[in-house]
Each structure stands twice: as structure tokens, then as C-alpha cells.
Amino acid sequence: MKSVLKRLGLDGRSVVTAVPYLWLLLFFLIPFVIVLKISFSTSQIAMPPYEPLLHWAGDKVLQIKLNLGNFAFLVEDDLYWKAYLNSIWVASVSTFFCLLLGYPIAYAIARSNPSARNILMLLIVLPFWTSFLLRVYAWIGILKNNGLLNNFLIWIGAIDQPIQMLQTDFAVYVGIVYSYLPFMILPLYANLEKMDLTLLEAAADLGCRPWQGFLKVTLPLSLPGVRAGCLLVFIPAVGEFVIPSLLGDPGMLMIGKVLWTEFFNNRDWPVASAVAIVLLLFLVIPMMYFQRAQDAEAGGVHR
């Protein structure tokens, strides 16, 4: 590989590196710096609706006006921290149920006949290719009072009155688990599929019962897959907006909804930016974990 690198010549290399690098710096990294900047500015009724941080006050005096008020506001008003805590709670519970459902499915597929595996995995990712928005919408028809599930439960005689399911936390959990399940199954399957099955045979030879073999061999070996799957579900679920707004109670506090409302309804860009910065602080550690796992998985610098 070294000889290849030498021959590649630095010029072509730098251009090839620079193009995607600059794009991501400009359109992904710098925007966060701007969000940080605007989170310190004061809201005003104008376009854009915030005051500049820096301005020339008189002769050559650059005045910086840092307004910490937006962050103080987030602390004072209990709506915000309740929304943060609730989002983290909802995301954690949904991640747990995703794992609970996803693990057996990934396991069952990974231990199927090799010719069936690809077809089964195709069926897992297939819903992902149809619109996410429409799949969430489908649950409105299932969960509403005269919807499929209530009608079915009444028909089999389990209940006489429809249960209120839409616009509850339950509906949001169902929506998140349903939408993110493929993201849990994919890394789990990738991990379980390449596991060396002779290890289980060895365990059995040494007197392990099948369930002991699972607990002592399969489960510990699959932990990297579990970690990747959980992060892939948890991080985006914390900021989820579409699912709580379509399926949840209108008063349900989720931070993605709060940010959306601050921005679109209250037109308070500085507070929306402060909400985003604090959310990012919550997520930066799980994101770094995810990045490391992803890089190891993709086989980056192992040469």
C-alpha cells in the first residue's frame, strides 16, 4: 500500500481529499459555529430576527455583545429541561424495546440457511425504502379510536370500548420502535452473522447447555453490534420531531418539537439555537462513541 501511496503523487491526492473535506467543513461544521454565535445574540423583530454580535461602536472600537440570556432562559423555564429529560427518557425506552425486538429477529436471520439470509435481510430494509413519513402516517390509521387495532380488539372481545391509543406516549414508543427497528437489526445481524459457530460447539463439548452457550458466548461477542445498533437508534430518537408530532399528545414535551416551535411558531432564532447547542452537548459523547465504532467497522486505518 505504501508504494501505491507514493505513486499516487501528492497533488492528485490533495485535490481528491480537499473537495469533500471543504464541502463538509463549509456545510456541516461551520454551520454549528454560526448556531453557537446566534445562540448568544438577542432576538429582534427584523429579518434575520437577531441582533449582530459584533458591531463597530464609534471609532475603531469593536463591541462584542454576548447575551447569555438565552441559556439562562433555558435553565429558568422548566419547560426546557423537562423536554430534554423527557426526550432522553423516551429515546432510552424506545432503544430498549428496539433491542428487545431486534435482537431475536437479527439472531433468527443470522442462524437461518445462508440462501435465505439475504432475502430476509432485504425484507428488513425494504420498508426503509418507502417513505418514513408515510409509514408513521400508517400508524394513525391503526391506532386511532375507530382504527384497525381498536376494531380488532373489540371484534375478538378483548375490550368493549375503544382505548385511546393515538396521541399517547404509547403511540410515540410504537412509532419510534417501528421506524428505527431496521437500524437496530442491521448492525446486530452483521455482527451475529460473522460469528464463529465452532465456539458454540466447543462450549457445548465442555458441557454448556444451549442457553448457557448463548449467554456466555454469543451475547458477549455480539456486544459491539448491540452498541452500534443502540447508538444508531438512540441519538436520532432524542431529537425526533415527526413521530411525536403525528402520533403523540400535542402537549408532549420532546426537545425536537420545542426547537421546531421556537423556530417556526415563535420565530425566536436565538433561543432555538441555544436549544440546539444544549441538545448537541447532550449528544456529543454518544456521537463520538458511534463514530469510533463506525470507523472500526468500516475498516479505516487498519493497514
Added chain:
Amino acid sequence: MNQGRNLFRTLVLILGFAFLYIPIVSLIVYSFNSSRLVTVWGGFSTKWYGALLQNDQILNAAFLSLKVAAISATLAVVLGTLAGLVLARFGPFKGRTLLSGLTTAPLVMPEVITGLSLLLLFVTMEQIIGWPAGRGITTIVISHITLTMAFVTVVVQSRLSQMDDSLEEAAMDLGARPHKVFFLITLPIIAPALMSGWLLAFTLSLDDLVITSFVAGPGSSTLPMVIFSKVRLGVSPDINALATILVAIVAVGVAIAGIMMSRQQKQKERDAQMALAANQQMIESVKKG
């Protein structure tokens, strides 16, 4: 023992797939329902498809979304391939960790954050350099490229790291210049990965609601934005019809891709057999000679 395990496996798969597919099937079934109440069956009807085809708002939004998705997927494949190539082939270099972080972060970043930050960037850029003037298709395309190139990068990077680089090295040894190696050797081998990367980017772009809502301007409502504003008010049967059409397109696309892939696989097996036979013949002729 074994039978019990098989039973468990089958049961898990049946329940799992039922959970994944019942909502989609229910969308399709109720799109043929003549009742406006969607979940109360009022007889078979295709009238909602007719209503859909006469809804100019939805048709215009669909056209805009397809245009945006095609442009952004194509550019995302170009940028994502470069990023994947850099990460998989260029070894360690200064700033590699940052690049790798910048390509994986959009995969999990909550969309409200990405959307807000991109919008604030566009507003600031407009103040400083006067571009992009206002918000619309340009800002949507730039945002979608940024989001979807991350997915392309992951696909290309993992394909490249699985690929045997001895072919590339051989071409280099024979004197091919790096760009020639890339276009003649690497690109044809990773072409299927680029195709699936393009389709993934296209689908994600077609489907994105949150980022698009932040960066879209007046008069540039994409399909998900129109759908969202409709379904917020409750179920509506023409949306079911729209969903059914989308599912049908995906199903046809997957079927075609599946057939092409199995054909390619068969061709590969045939080639491998021929090569093996030729090899055998050569060994025998050497032995004889």
C-alpha cells in the same frame, strides 16, 4: 431440541415481519376504500387515485421532490465516493479523524439540528456574500447533498475496504497513472456500490421533511412538506393512494435490481467455472509437455 429452535426462529420471523409490514399493507388496502373515513370499509373504489391525479399541489410538489432528489443524489455520489476513497485508501493523514467524524455525524445527527444550522449558514452567507439569494431549490439541494453524501461515503468506504487492492497495485506496477487506475479498475468494481449509494441518497432526499422545512423558501414545498401539512390534520384517503403508488414503485425497483443481481451472480459463477476449467486444461497440458 433442534425442532424447538426452528419453531422459535420461524415464530420470531413471522411476528417481526408482521410488525414491519402490517402498517404498509393497511395503507394499501385502505387506499381502495371508497369511504372518506379511511379505516371504515365502504366498498372498493379507485376514486382516491383519480383525486390524487387532479391535485395540482401534490403533483407539483412531487415533481419538485423528484428533481431535487435526482440532482442531490448524483452530486452526493460524486462527493461521497471521493470521501469514501480518501478514508479507505489514503491511509492515516493529518485531519483524517476529523473527516471521518464529519462523514459519520450526519448519519445520526438529529435533523432539527442539521436543519437549523444549515438555515443559519445560508442566512449568514446571504448577508456576507449575497449568495444564495433567498431560499429555495438551491438551498434544499445543498442540504440534501450534505445529508446524503454521508450515507454514500459509508457504502463506498465499506465496499472499498472489502475489495482486494492487489488489482489496483498491479495496474500501478504496470505504469497506470492514479486517475487511470481509479477510472479503469476501481470504479467498475465498485459500480454496484455506487448504484446502491445513489438509490439510497435519492430515497433519503425524496423523503426528507425536517431539514427541508428549515431550508425551503416560500413556493418551494416538497412532497413530504405537503404530505405532512395534510396528515397533521388526520388521515386522508388520497395520501393512502399516494403511499400505494410509492410502494409499488419501490417493489418494482427492488424486483428489477434483484433479477439483475442474480443474473450477475450467475454470470460470475459461470466465469469462475470457465476459468477453473481453463486452468485445469493448462495444468494438464503442462504435465503432458
